[in-house]
Amino acid sequence: MRFLLAAALFATPAMATDYIVVQSTTSTANSGLYDAILPEYAKTSDTQVRVVAVGTGQALRNARNCDGDVLLVHAKAAEQAFVSEGYGVARHDLMYNDFVLVGPAEDPADTQGLGIHDALAAIAAVRAPFVSRGDDSGTHKKERALWADTDTDPTDDSGRWYRETGSGMGATLNIATGMGAYTLTDRATWIAFANKGDTRILSEGDEALFNQYGIILVNPAKCPSVKADTAQDFIDWMLSPTGQSAIAAHTRDGEQLFFPNAE
């Protein structure tokens, strides 16, 4: 009886014919982009697209270990390094949106309407709680670059008003909402996030908050396991007019989350 049970448990139904693994940033997965566009891709291809959603930093590391066929992240400098070191074949601009500074409605640092650099300086000046991803993700890299521009090093106050969660965007937003703190987030995750509480967008629209997403084929020369043909087919579709309009058509609460800009 027990062995029959075990045999039943181990028996795996025949897996889908062919699949590729996409190492992805979390914002695209958490905001439902893949749920919206992958069914469209399925109309033109039998390839199953398996998305592993982790932070950009971890996605890059996983891809360096050859544990993926396609990389979809948002940290241009790190992506270019990935390609120039030979791990990626080529990097393509895919789409963009922007980052926003969110914080408590009371806004103790009076950041409402300020440019992002002034807003961060105001937060540091009054030592208002700020939650950082602290996980080497695309958003974390952007946040550190913005702080560097303000000539403030908040990590000196890590554990005091500057809190590094080492977690994903959603977990970090939950913490910001829970403790009434400021944080930097991509707009797609923010719009789709359901636990906003009293947290609001306070600073947005600054040029420095531009958020570019890129797509890269992992190099089969470095990683022989990469399914280059099927993976390239997926990338080509994402960059094609059909894929680009599928990305543009994805909305939450009437707001477009990602703006396609493939060349």
Place this chain on the structure above:
Amino acid sequence: MQGFGDAFAAAFALIVGFDADLVEIVALSLRVTLSAVFIACLIGFPLGAALAVGRFPLRGMLTILVNALMGLPPVVVGLGVYLMLSRAGPLGVLNLLYTPTAMIIAQAILVTPIVAALTRQIVADLDTEYHETLRSMGAGRGARMATLLWDGRFALMTAALAGLGRALAEVGAVMIVGGNIDHVTRVMTTAIALETSKGELATALGLGIVLMVLSIALNALLMGAKATSERMAHA
């Protein structure tokens, strides 16, 4: 703030609606966890018995190690299995990363020390009780181990249940080696983590309630089976 009321409503809607995605996730959770516990028992029962009645070098050290490994953090196991199964790792050619098999391996590693350590205790207690009898019958060590395991089979079910609880509840290991891929490696706990990160707290808690119900049902089922077979054994 989304409260417990919303969570129970969400759980109720999930169960009553018999959501197809939920069924798939529950089925995979059961398949991964039960397979892992089954493997852990195959290894843990004889290992525990050997530690209880065997006489071999480093037995004391090994016993301490097995006991200590009961507290192994799932995320460490996940990381270790990831490094083994990664394409860049020694077992990368097996192409097992991000599959249910990888999740079963990770959970089996996590649960085996628990089953082994509890088995060692159960068998050691029985051995104290029956030592003279078994010796007078001239039973060798192998026969003694087998007899004691068979004699302790109902108590061993508790060891298996402890392992089951651990495997069903953990998220750290399966998240890393499974990747939480929709329709492929998404299980109850990784789905809960995902919904939490979307800020969908009511749905997350609702899934948590479903997991609790599942765990209670599974335990009741196995305890019922245990009681029935105990009655039959003593009848």
